[in-house]
Amino acid sequence: MPAPVIEATGLTKRYGDFTAVDGIDFAIQPGEAFGFLGPNGAGKSTTMRMIAATSTRTSGDLSVLGFDPADHGPEIRAQLGIVPQADQLDEELRVIDNLIIYGRYFGLPVPYVKRRAEELLEFAQLTEKRRSRVDGLSGGMKRRLTIARGLINSPKAMLLDEPTTGLDPQARHVLWDRLFRLKEEGTTLVLTTHYMDEAEQLCDRLVVVDKGTIVAEGSPSSLIRQYSTREVLEVRFGSAHNEAASQAIEGIGSRVEVLPDRVLVYADDGEAAMSAVHERGLRPITSLVRRSSLEDVFLRLTGRSLIE
Amino acid sequence: MTGQRATQLHATELLEAPAPTVRGPLRGIYAGNTRSVVVRGLQVMARTNWVVVLTGFFEPVFYLLSMGAGLGALIGTVEFYGVDVEYAAYIAPALMAVSAMNGAVYDSTMNVFFKMNFAKLYQQMLSTSLGPLDVALGEILLALFRGLLYACGFMVVTTLMGLNLSWTAVLAIPAALIVAFGFASFGMAITSYMKTFQHLDYVFFLMMPMFLLSATFFPIEVYPQGFQWVIQAMPLWHGVDMIRQLTTGLIQPSILMHLLYFAVMIVLGLWFTTARLRALFLR
Numbered sequence: 345m346p347a348p349v350i351e352a353t354g355l356t357k358r359y360g361d362f363t364a365v366d367g368i369d370f371a372i373q374p375g376e377a378f379g380f381l382g383p384n385g386a387g388k389s390t391t392m393r394m395i396a397a398t399s400t401r402t403s404g405d406l407s408v409l410g411f412d413p414a415d416h417g418p419e420i421r422a423q424l425g426i427v428p429q430a431d432q433l434d435e436e437l438r439v440i441d442n443l444i445i446y447g448r449y450f451g452l453p454v455p456y457v458k459r460r461a462e463e464l465l466e467f468a469q470l471t472e473k474r475r476s477r478v479d480g481l482s483g484g485m486k487r488r489l490t491i492a493r494g495l496i497n498s499p500k501a502m503l504l505d506e507p508t509t510g511l512d513p514q515a516r517h518v519l520w521d522r523l524f525r526l527k528e529e530g531t532t533l534v535l536t537t538h539y540m541d542e543a544e545q546l547c548d549r550l551v552v553v554d555k556g557t558i559v560a561e562g563s564p565s566s567l568i569r570q571y572s573t574r575e576v577l578e579v580r581f582g583s584a585h586n587e588a589a590s591q592a593i594e595g596i597g598s599r600v601e602v603l604p605d606r607v608l609v610y611a612d613d614g615e616a617a618m619s620a621v622h623e624r625g626l627r628p629i630t631s632l633v634r635r636s637s638l639e640d641v642f643l644r645l646t647g648r649s650l651i652e
Numbered sequence: 653m654t655g656q657r658a659t660q661l662h663a664t665e666l667l668e669a670p671a672p673t674v675r676g677p678l679r680g681i682y683a684g685n686t687r688s689v690v691v692r693g694l695q696v697m698a699r700t701n702w703v704v705v706l707t708g709f710f711e712p713v714f715y716l717l718s719m720g721a722g723l724g725a726l727i728g729t730v731e732f733y734g735v736d737v738e739y740a741a742y743i744a745p746a747l748m749a750v751s752a753m754n755g756a757v758y759d760s761t762m763n764v765f766f767k768m769n770f771a772k773l774y775q776q777m778l779s780t781s782l783g784p785l786d787v788a789l790g791e792i793l794l795a796l797f798r799g800l801l802y803a804c805g806f807m808v809v810t811t812l813m814g815l816n817l818s819w820t821a822v823l824a825i826p827a828a829l830i831v832a833f834g835f836a837s838f839g840m841a842i843t844s845y846m847k848t849f850q851h852l853d854y855v856f857f858l859m860m861p862m863f864l865l866s867a868t869f870f871p872i873e874v875y876p877q878g879f880q881w882v883i884q885a886m887p888l889w890h891g892v893d894m895i896r897q898l899t900t901g902l903i904q905p906s907i908l909m910h911l912l913y914f915a916v917m918i919v920l921g922l923w924f925t926t927a928r929l930r931a932l933f934l935r
Contacts, residue, residue: 497781
């Protein structure tokens with residue numbers, strides 16, 4: 345097996361009394377799409393910043409592309425593509441110049457950067473916006489430009505912090521398509537997200553993080569197999585009655601979970617569970633059977649939803 | 653749509669970014685690519701900021717015309733190192749030092765504050781192989797370039813007005829850059845502590861008395877001895893006296909002390925700024 349691109353052991357970050365990242369271990373292989381899935385404040389962004397050597401760790405070991413980020417920041421960032429959570433584009437420069445100047449920050453030769461910028465503009469589907477001002481771009485366009493910019497140095501790994509947060513569904517799908525192409529071309533992707541559908545779409549492997557610690561690790565499907573049933577029955581009885589109804593449901597399926605607005609019944613056969621609920625004389629207002637998702641895994645592991 | 657085509661990501665020979673080769677104590681904070689920061693600044697300055705550059709040039713010219721020509725007619729001459737100097741020729745070098753200071757301070761406080769807190773420019777730069785020292789040096793060089801423009805423009809005006817009394821006046825341009833370097837290197841470090849635009853007022857509150865009292869418009873011998881020492885501890889006085897020695901040709905050994913003062917100021921300022929950028933962006 346080739347050496348991991350990024351490897352952490354006991355990685356910890358404390359700000360005063362607050363422990364943002366609490367002794368996590370992970371290893372990311374070349375060409376892999378690796379995700380950190382967790383709610384806001386779980387320590388995902390802090391971990392990303394430590395990988396990019398823009399934040400120094402408090403303790404533990406971290407190796408990025410064979411370097412220690414504590415004293416090789418520029419060497420590491422020379423080989424990384426960083427896409428921060430909020431698009432930090434240079435509003436004083438036009439779209440194409442954002443790419444060109446960014447390439448120059450890496451010390452790449454100017455003729456090469458100019459040629460490469462045009463290609464990346466096409467990849468980001470922004471060729472028509474070549475001479476536009478950045479502040480006139482839509483949210484999706486800005487994010488694509490930020491990703492194109494992060495590719496200017498042909499990075500060994502891309503760090504994407506919440507790549508689709510704040511985008512509308514269509515823009516998200518366009519972006520996922522672009523990221524998928526990068527993955528196909530063998531770029532290592534490291535991303536954080538609090539969207540389980542994004543993690544399922546893009547990640548080969550992920551860690552579920554909560555309160556600075558890793559609570560589970562695996563591929564999306566293996567995590568679902570391990571921590572959830574094949575299907576989930578969702579029934580709603582109205583917010584005042586869910587609690588009481590769940591008592592009556594207890595025993596159907598392998599597990600019952602009560603949320604404020606609905607009751608989740610975990611069962612390998614959702615339809616059978618639904619019939620069982622009806623046999624007990626319960627009449628939910630709405631009901632639906634769906635496949636288990638990472639959301640269910642997270643709920644099982646932490647007792648909380650991803651998006652609160 | 654182009655979605656069906658290849659992504660073109662391999663259409664050219666892909667180049668990886670060169671690994672920074674800086675060794676020694678600066679490793680990790682300096683990538684030796686200050687030039688890219690300067691290029692970015694010049695590109696923006698060329699398109700959007702040239703009006704600001706122009707106004708900065710006119711300010712000392714207006715002072716020179718009103719005080720030098722106007723007041724100068726009433727005052728006549730002022731003694732400088734034992735020689736009587738025409739009043740306009742006395743204040744012109746001081747205004748040049750002030751203009752170098754103002755340009756450098758404006759760039760390293762207002763502009764840097766905006767780039768740091770609103771444009772998030774430094775976060776962008778520090779997502780690349782650049783280190784904080786590349787960014788700090790680049791910003792300071794940009795401030796110096798602006799200072800150079802001011803100094804050259806002002807030099808043309810004073811030469812036309814016949815206020816440069818010796819060939820050594822040419823050296824006033826590099827001297828003005830040294831003054832600007834000193835102020836810019838400190839200004840950026842101080843800006844890093846500021847949280848709101850109101851904090852910038854403190855800076856301008858300090859600069860105003862320094863401008864008026866540092867032997868700009870009259871010799872400091874008019875003050876009691878104790879207050880003279882206070883003035884002589886301030887950087888602007890060293891700048892004014894240094895540039896005045898050069899434009900009048902009355903060069904004293906003390907010019908070496910002035911240079912030493914700024915050399916220390918520049919080194920301390922750069923060290924301070926880099927430490928602050930590191931604390932802010934690489935924590």
